[in-house]
Structure formats: C-alpha cells, structure tokens
Amino acid sequence: MAAQVGLGRKPLSETLMGYVLIGTEASQFSGKARAALRWKGVSFDEIVATPQVYRDLIEPRVGYGVIPVLLTEAGQAIQDSADIIDFADRDEAGPSIHPGTPLHELLSLLLELYADEWLVIAAMHYRWSHDDAWIVEEFGRTARPDVSREEQIEVGQVIAKPIRDAVPRFGVSDDTVSGIEAHFEGFLADFSAHLRKLPFVLGHRPSLGDFALFGALYGPFYLNPVLNEQMRRLAPLVVAWVERVRDARAGAGALLPNDEAPASLYPILTRQMSEQAPVLADAIRAMQEWAKAQPSGARVKRSLGAHEFVIGGRRGERSILTFALWRLQRVRDHYQSLTGGDRERAARLLDAVGGMALVSAPLPVRLDRRDYRLVVA
Numbered sequence: 001m002a003a004q005v006g007l008g009r010k011p012l013s014e015t016l017m018g019y020v021l022i023g024t025e026a027s028q029f030s031g032k033a034r035a036a037l038r039w040k041g042v043s044f045d046e047i048v049a050t051p052q053v054y055r056d057l058i059e060p061r062v063g064y065g066v067i068p069v070l071l072t073e074a075g076q077a078i079q080d081s082a083d084i085i086d087f088a089d090r091d092e093a094g095p096s097i098h099p100g101t102p103l104h105e106l107l108s109l110l111l112e113l114y115a116d117e118w119l120v121i122a123a124m125h126y127r128w129s130h131d132d133a134w135i136v137e138e139f140g141r142t143a144r145p146d147v148s149r150e151e152q153i154e155v156g157q158v159i160a161k162p163i164r165d166a167v168p169r170f171g172v173s174d175d176t177v178s179g180i181e182a183h184f185e186g187f188l189a190d191f192s193a194h195l196r197k198l199p200f201v202l203g204h205r206p207s208l209g210d211f212a213l214f215g216a217l218y219g220p221f222y223l224n225p226v227l228n229e230q231m232r233r234l235a236p237l238v239v240a241w242v243e244r245v246r247d248a249r250a251g252a253g254a255l256l257p258n259d260e261a262p263a264s265l266y267p268i269l270t271r272q273m274s275e276q277a278p279v280l281a282d283a284i285r286a287m288q289e290w291a292k293a294q295p296s297g298a299r300v301k302r303s304l305g306a307h308e309f310v311i312g313g314r315r316g317e318r319s320i321l322t323f324a325l326w327r328l329q330r331v332r333d334h335y336q337s338l339t340g341g342d343r344e345r346a347a348r349l350l351d352a353v354g355g356m357a358l359v360s361a362p363l364p365v366r367l368d369r370r371d372y373r374l375v376v377a
Contacts, residue, residue: 032215179314
C-alpha cells in the first residue's frame, strides 16, 4: 500500500526509506505506475511532486523536471511509467504486471502504445481546451497547499501556461477538436462493448493494458468533476472499470486461458491502426532521415518537425514526436521474439486489425534510454 510521506522540516533526502513514488494524483503516467504497483502488492510511500520536490529530489537525480519517478533505498531513480513497471516485475515478488504469454503480451504492448501516445491527444484537448478550471486549481493546490484558494488558482495559472502552450504540438486545434472528440467517444463505445464481456482487458484480473488505459482515463478524466460526469453519461461501464482497476489487488481472478485474444478488443486496435499507425510511419521516416548524420549515443530530439495527420475524420497538424517510437520498439521487439505457431497467431491478429506493416518492419535505428533521455543506441 502507498502512504504519503510527511516532509516536516528535514531535508527531503533524509525522509526516504524503501520505495518512494514521486508523482501527482492528476498525472496520467503517475496514475499508470501507481495502480500497477498497488495491484502487484509493492510497498511504497508516495511524495507529491511540489516545486520543492522537483528541486531537491527529481532534478538532482534525473537532470530535469519529470514525473513519475520511483526512488529506491539503494539510491536508484527509475523514471518513466514503463520502466517503473518493468523494474517492479523484475525485482519484486508477486504476480507479473505483464501477462507474459505471446498474444496477451502483444495486445498489452499495443494498448500501452495507444494509451500513452494517442489517447494523450484526447487528454490534452479535454483538459485544456474543454475545461481547464479544475486542473489549474489542482496545480495550485499541489504546488502551494499552504495558501488560499485564490492564491492557488494564481499559482496554478503560472504552472499551467507552458503546458497549455504545448497543446498544439499534440495536434489539438480548432480544425481537429471535433475529430478528437469523435475518436474518444468511439473509443469509449468500443471499450464499453468489450467490458460487457470481460471485467478487464484480458480477462478477470488487470494487466499492463489495463494500467496503461487507466492512466489515460483516471487523472485526465475521472478526477475532473465535469469530465467525470460526461464519461459517466457516455460510458458508465468504463467508469466502473476505472474504479475496479484503481481498487484491484493481486490474488483474485485470472487472465483468459490459452492466450486467447478477445475479439472484442479488435475494434479498438483497428481504430488505433487507422489513425495512429500513419503518424508513427511518418515518425519513422523522419527518424530515418535525421539519424543518417547521428553517431551512437546521440540524444534524440523530442520532435522532428511537423506533419499533417487525421483523427476522427478531421485533418490537422502536429509535431512529429519521437518518444512514441520508443514505445513502438517495445511492440516490435516482442513480435520479433516470437517463433513458429506463436508468430503465425500474432501475424493473423495484426492482419485482422491492419497492424502488420507497422509492427513487422524494423525501425531505422535502434533506440535506447541513457541518463533518462532517448538516444541512438
């Protein structure tokens, strides 16, 4: 179970024992990591990422301000929700967050790619151009719990400005907002149809795909009172699933037997491939051109220009964001590791959802993470 760490008057470094997760309640990726660790039964304390925490704990270790970060008693700092989950699975006892079997693992990694790198578009739109009053106040409460509500809102506006200014990089504009909402409502409908058949993504207990989707929905939507009400009206089954994942603990339920791939997930994956796959293909081409002049170890730029994209039938422009290729590499590595009948079954699944070309071809360069940054391997 997680507990809040009381900071008191001691330096933050003196309060740390065992695992400490640094994040915020409203953060998409903090939510993903937190829910996965709780389900697995990892004991950890939690520190809210205030400006003091960024200054004293995160930046000295990671080099820049980012969450979530998992600190260990041995002095390690693990950053990125996927790395935190992989660390917990590797170093901690208990059932695996990853399902492990060939098709279930492929489905999980595809849904992680979708939740982390595509549903974030909807999160950015609804949070910042649909209803930003709650998140602005939440930023202020997190940063300055000691001041009045009016002062918290003022502080929240200062913190929110650079984040709000970055929204267009994700493709949120007057040209695309109706398409973003159509895509998100379509996802909610598809996921609701799946949840009529199964309580979780791959059966009767959560796994990686659940935690990735949970992160995309919990902080950005579920916690916001206005967006929560909208989601309850459109997709009450999804809201009930969010609450199941939030409260789930290992020990009850199992994944579907025989590595069964639920057909009810195919509409979500087809929607992913129809819209996210062309964006990833553009990112691959941009990376191929950029990497020609880069040596091993070169730090990868966060974006490589801009391009047109389509979401929900609406065309717009967004930055070519490179971190999505790190998530895609995870999918491709898993697919390439499969042999024999497992490879054939995975290929049939990918063909059925339109994803074979995206997953089967190699990336132009191998990517790695060094010193918490994406680099050419």
